[in-house]
Amino acid sequence: xxxxxxxxxxxxxxxxxxxxxxxxxxxxxxxxxxxxxxxxxxxxxxxxxxxxxxxxxxxxxxxxxxxxxxxxxxxxxxxxxxxxxxxxxxxxxxxxxxxxxxxxxxxxxxxxxxxxxxxxxxxxxxxxxxxxxxxxxxxxxxxxxxxxxxxxxxxxxxxxxxxxxxxxxxxxxxxxxxxxxxxxxxxxxxxxxxxxxxxxxxxxxxxxxxxxxxxxxxxxxxxxxxxxxxxxxxxxxxxxxxxxxxxxxxxxxxxxxxxxxxxxxxxxxxxxxxxxxxxxxxxxxxxxxxxxxxxxxxxxxxxxxxxxxxxxxxxxxxxxxxxxxxxxxxxxxxxxxxxxxxxxxxxxxxxxxxxxxxxxxxxxxxxxxxxxxxxxxxxxxxxxxxxxxxxxxxxxxxxxxxxxxxxxxxxxxxxxxxxxxxxxxxxxxxxxxxxxxxxxxxxxxxxxxxxxxxxxxxxxxxxxxxxx
Ligand SMILES: Cc1cc2nc3c(=O)[nH]c(=O)nc-3n(C[C@H](O)[C@H](O)[C@H](O)COP(=O)(O)OP(=O)(O)OC[C@H]3O[C@@H](n4cnc5c(N)ncnc54)[C@H](O)[C@@H]3O)c2cc1C
Numbered sequence: 001x002x003x004x005x006x007x008x009x010x011x012x013x014x015x016x017x018x019x020x021x022x023x024x025x026x027x028x029x030x031x032x033x034x035x036x037x038x039x040x041x042x043x044x045x046x047x048x049x050x051x052x053x054x055x056x057x058x059x060x061x062x063x064x065x066x067x068x069x070x071x072x073x074x075x076x077x078x079x080x081x082x083x084x085x086x087x088x089x090x091x092x093x094x095x096x097x098x099x100x101x102x103x104x105x106x107x108x109x110x111x112x113x114x115x116x117x118x119x120x121x122x123x124x125x126x127x128x129x130x131x132x133x134x135x136x137x138x139x140x141x142x143x144x145x146x147x148x149x150x151x152x153x154x155x156x157x158x159x160x161x162x163x164x165x166x167x168x169x170x171x172x173x174x175x176x177x178x179x180x181x182x183x184x185x186x187x188x189x190x191x192x193x194x195x196x197x198x199x200x201x202x203x204x205x206x207x208x209x210x211x212x213x214x215x216x217x218x219x220x221x222x223x224x225x226x227x228x229x230x231x232x233x234x235x236x237x238x239x240x241x242x243x244x245x246x247x248x249x250x251x252x253x254x255x256x257x258x259x260x261x262x263x264x265x266x267x268x269x270x271x272x273x274x275x276x277x278x279x280x281x282x283x284x285x286x287x288x289x290x291x292x293x294x295x296x297x298x299x300x301x302x303x304x305x306x307x308x309x310x311x312x313x314x315x316x317x318x319x320x321x322x323x324x325x326x327x328x329x330x331x332x333x334x335x336x337x338x339x340x341x342x343x344x345x346x347x348x349x350x351x352x353x354x355x356x357x358x359x360x361x362x363x364x365x366x367x368x369x370x371x372x373x374x375x376x377x378x379x380x381x382x383x384x385x386x387x388x389x390x391x392x393x394x395x396x397x398x399x400x401x402x403x404x405x406x407x408x409x410x411x412x413x414x415x416x417x418x419x420x421x422x423x424x425x426x427x428x429x430x431x432x433x434x435x436x437x438x439x440x441x442x443x444x445x446x447x448x449x450x451x452x453x454x455x456x457x458x459x460x461x462x463x464x465x466x467x468x
Contacts, residue, residue, distance in 0.1 A: 007344070007351060007352070008337055008340035008341040008343075008344060009337055009340070011340050011344070011352075011353065011354050011355055012271075012336055012337065012340050012354075012355050012358060013354075014354065014356075015271070015336075015354075015355040015356055015357055015358045016356060016357050016358075017330075017331050017358060017359065018357060018359055019081055019082045019198075019270075019357065019359045019361070020270075020272040020305070020309070020311065020356070020357040020359075021076075021081050021082070021085075021196060021197055021198035021199075022076055022077075022081045022082075022198045023357065024198070027198075027202070028075075028202050028205065028206075030074045030075075030217040030218060031075075031209075031215040031216055031217045032216065032217075032218075033216055033217065033218040033219045033236075033237065034068075034070060034216040034219045034235055034237065034238050034240070035237045035238055036238050037238045037239050037240070037241075038068065038214075038238065038240050038241075039066075039230075039240065039241045039242070040066045040067060040068040040214070040240060040241075040242050040243070041062075041065045041066045041067065041242070041243050041244065042054075042058050042065055042066075042067045042068070042242065042243070042244045042245075042246065042406075043067075043068050043069075043070065043231075043233055043240050043242035043244070043245045043246070044058075044067065044068070044069040044070070044245075044246045044248055045070055045221045045233075045245065045246070045247050045248060045249055045255065046069075046070075046071060046078070046247065046248035046249045046250065046252075047069055047070075047071030047074065047075035047076070047077070047078075047201075047205070047215065047217065048075075048076070048077075048078045048079060048080035048081075048201070048248060048250060048395070049080040049197075049200070049201060049204070049391060049392065049395035049396070050080075050248035050250075050384055050385075050387075050391065050395040050398055050399055051069055051071070051246075051248035051399075052069070052075070052080075052201060052204035052205060052208055053204065053395055053396040053398075053399035053400070054069075054246050054248055054384075054399040054402065054403060055067050055069050055208040055211075055213040055215075056123075056204060056207055056208050056211065056213075057396070057399050057400050057403055058403055059208070059211040059212065059213060061403065061407070063211070063212075066214075067208075067212070067213045067214070068213070068214045068215075068216070068240060068242070069208065069213055069214070069215045069216070070216050070219045070220075070221055070233075070235060070240075071215070071216070071217045071218075071219065072218070072219065072220035072221070072252075073217070073218065074217045074218070075201055075202065075205045075215070075217060076197070076198050076201035076202065076205075078250050078252070078361070078362060079250055079361045079362055079363065079364075079387075079391065080197055080200075080201050080391075080392075080395075081197055081198045081201055082197075082270065082359055082360075082361030083197050083361060083391075083392060084270070084291070084301045084302075084303060084311060084313055084314075085132075085194050085195050085196060085197045085303065085311075085392065086138065086192065086194060086291045086301060086303070086390075086392060087117065087120075087133065087135075087192050087193050087194060087195050087392050087393050088117075088191065088192040088390060088392070088393050088394075089110075089113040089114050089116065089117045089191045089192055089393060090113055090191070090192075090390060090393075090394070091109050091112060091113040091116070091370070091394050091397055091418065092106070092109055092113075092370060092418070093369035093370055093388060093390055093467070095110070095154075095157050095158060095161055095163075096153075096154060096157055097369060098110075099157070101368060101370075101418075101463065102416075102417050102418060105416060105417055105418065106161075108412070108416070109416070109418065110161055110162075112397065112412070112413065113393070113394070113397070114191075116393060116394070116396055116397045117192065117393050119396070120393060120396055121133065121135075123207075124200075124203065127203065127206075127207050129199075129200070129203030129204070129206075129207065130199065130203070131195045131196050131197075131199040131200035131203055132194075132195050132196035132199055132306055133193060133194070133195040134193045134194050134195070134289070135192070135193035136193045136194060136288055136289060136290040136291070137164075137187070137188045137189040137190060137191065137192065137193065137290055137291075138188055138192065138193075138290050138291035138292065138293065139168075139173065139176070139177070139185050139186065139187045139188070139290055139291075139292050139293075140154070140185060140186045140188070140292075140293050140294070140295055141173055141177075141179075141181075141182045141183075141184070141185040141292065141293070141294050141295065142182070142183045142184045142185065142294075142295050143181045143182065143183060143294050143295070143296075144183070144295075144296065144447070144448075144450065145183060145450075146449075146450025147183070147184075147295040147296060147450075148183060148184045150295060151167060151184060151185065151186045151295060152167055154186055155167040155186045158186070158188055158191075162190075163188055163190045163191050164188065164189040164190040165186055165187065165188045165189070165190075166186070166187050166189075167184065167185075167186055168184060168185045168186070168187055169184055170182060170183050170184055172185075173185035173187075175285070176285060176286070176287075176288070177284060177285050177286045177292065178283065178284050178285045178286075178347075178349070179284075179346045179347055180348065181345065181346050187290075192291075192393065193290075193291070194289075194290070194291050194303055195392070196305075196306070197392060200392075219235050219236070219237075220235065220236065221233055221234065221235055221255060222234045222235060222236065223255070224245060224255050224256075224377070224381065226377055226378070226380075227241060229243070230242060230243050230380070231243075231244075231245045231377060231380050231381060233245060243380070244380050244381070244382070244406045245377075245380065245381045245382070246381075246382050246383070246384070246399075246402055246403070246406060247259075247381065247382070247383040247384075247385065248383075248384060248385070248399070249385065250362055250363075250364045250385060250387075251263050251264070251265035251266070251323075251325065251362050251363065251364035251365070251385065252265075252325055252362065253323070253325060254385070256376055256381065256383060258376070259372070259383060259385060260323065260428075261425035261426055261428070262366055262367075262372045262385075262386060262422060262423055262425055262426070263364045263365065263366060263372065263385050263386050263426075264319060264323075264364075264365040264366070264367075264426050264432075264436070264466075265319070265320075265323050265324075265325050265362055265363075265364065265365075266317045266318065266319050266362070266363045266365045266468050267317065267318045267319075267320070267329050267330070267332070267335075267360040267361070267362060267363070268313060268314060268317050268360060268361055268362075268363050268389065268468050269313060269314075269315075269316055269318075269332060269335040269336055269339055269358075269359075269360045270311060270312070270313035270314075270339075270357075270358070270359055270360065270361065271311070271312045271313065271336060271339050271340060271343065271355045271357065271358050272305070272309050272310070272311045272312070272355065272356055272357040272358075273309045273310045273312070273343075273350075273353050273354065273355050273356065274309065274353065274354050274355070274356050275307050275308045275309050276308045276309070276310070276350070276353070280349075280350060280353065281308060283349040283350065284347060284349065284350070286304065289303070289304045290303075291303045293314075296447040297443035297444070297446060297447050297467070298314075298315045298316070298317075298443065298444060298447055299314055299315065300312060300313065300314045300315050300339075300342065300346075301313055301314045309356070310343075310347075312339060312342075312343045313339070314339075314468065315338070315339060315342065316332075316334075316335040316338055316339065317363065317365075317440075317468035318332060318335060318360075319432075319433070319436045321429065321430075321433040322429050322433075323429075323432075325362060329360065330359055330360045330361075331358070331359070331360065332360060335360070336358045340355060363388060363389045363468050364385050364386045364387060364388065365386070365388045365389070365466065365467060365468060366386035366388055366423040367423045367424040367425070367426060367463070367464040367465060367466075368423040368424065368463055368464075368465065369388040369389075369390075369465060369467045370386065370387075370388065370418055370423070371384055371385060371386040371387050371388075371391075371394070371398050372385060372386045372422055372423055373398070373401055373402060373405060373419045374405070374422070375405050375406065379405075379406070379408060380406075382402040382403070382405050382406040383402065384398035384399060384401065384402040386423065388467055388468070389467070389468045397413070400413065401413045401414060401419055405419075424462055424463060424464045436466060438455065439455065439456070439459065439466045440466065442455045442456050443456065443466065
């Protein structure tokens with residue numbers, strides 16, 4: 001690594017401690033909280049992408065269904081309004097990971113992932129939702145020599161599975177995006193792109209309301225109990241008696257206790273710069289404005305915004321003892337400073353650029369980096385959590401799968417091992433925290449040396465991992 005520029009802290013000095021995407025004057029007005037008892041056919045808990053797609057798809061399956069969505073804060077408050085906006089067809093956290101876990105299902109999983117994003121695009125078009133979607137693919141870069149072989153293998157794998165991918169040498173990748181740190185890169189032209197996640201959430205919120213979904217924001221669900229042939233749902237001011245309940249609550253404290261062992265709440269940190277000047281834009285190239293990631297276990301993801309800022313996130317994924325998810329965790333000076341330093345190492349020509357926004361978002365990591373699906377309470381409660389940092393596209397697949405499970409419908413989706421089998425559980429505290437720290441340290445060592453140590457190889461044998 002090059003030495004850190006001295007002005008990282010200075011560059012952060014005036015940044016606002018809130019997500020960039022939702023910080024807009026034209027944010028929609030929040031729906032009123034729930035204040036009176038009610039009943040419904042389906043109650044959805046959580047107003048992120050998983051919850052919103054669940055509402056829209058439930059109405060598509062049965063327009064007469066009475067659907068209520070309750071959100072503790074406001075729509076897009078969680079990961080769905082805080083992410084990088086990378087829109088991917090992958091349902092398996094990448095091709096290599098899917099192949100390692102479900103080799104025989106991979107062709108089906110790829111097809112379902114491609115159908116999923118095609119249907120999302122068609123939906124946005126038919127609803128007139130402008131979420132700034134650009135199907136520009138992405139580039140993954142090597143910044144350490146050992147990552148070059150991994151990228152070559154990854155390029156071959158992408159090609160084998162029908163993606164348009166090419167390996168670029170250092171000169172070619174640096175000619176595209178001007179960073180002295182790049183040693184090579186894989187340019188993938190298919191399989192996804194970038195969007196504005198807040199505009200997506202707000203567009204889906206409008207579409208759900210237009211279909212008759214009753215949305216209440218500022219309404220936290222505080223408990224669920226069986227109530228004859230329904231579920232009684234407690235909120236601060238009123239109860240809901242719902243025939244079915246769908247939990248779309250990411251890694252926030254789970255309303256169903258068993259989810260604690262399957263989902264690890266991890267905070268992922270993000271910065272956004274001020275808009276770049278024309279001179280600064282020409283200093284970095286990047287004419288396709290595609291999404292960028294570097295390789296390694298601890299990786300950055302970065303992209304340009306429509307108004308020529310750079311969003312820069314990732315690397316320092318933090319787990320707090322005892323699954324803490326209080327709002328105080330959304331700011332961590334150490335992580336934001338580290339991110340700022342790494343930004344200027346990647347783009348030294350941008351020294352002097354300032355950050356306007358800094359935040360963190362909650363990632364629901366599972367030990368196999370794909371969601372856990374299931375039902376409880378006699379099949380009346382369904383859940384889709386654990387998208388592990390790749391849920392912008394996959395959340396719609398997760399929503400549809402959980403609706404299938406709740407309706408007791410056997411479909412191609414519900415037959416998948418990805419759906420039927422649960423990820424390996426994480427141990428409870430006080431073991432959980434030290435094991436996560438040991439694993440993070442082992443991953444960081446591998447990033448430096450290129451060698452997978454004995455601890456990680458042991459976890460691999462059980463199909464267990466730590467990722468954001
Ligand atoms: C920093 C960051 C970057 C990411 N980048 C990408 C990316 O570039 N591409 C990608 O594909 N994925 C990315 N992800 C992941 C992606 O954002 C999520 O997987 C996706 O948005 C799906 O979110 P969700 O709806 O399941 O959860 P959320 O959006 O978190 O929604 C859950 C909602 O449930 C509400 N809630 C929780 N408990 C209750 C309760 N008891 N009562 C009522 N409401 C409750 C919360 O307030 C929250 O709004 C990223 C995530 C983070 C945090």
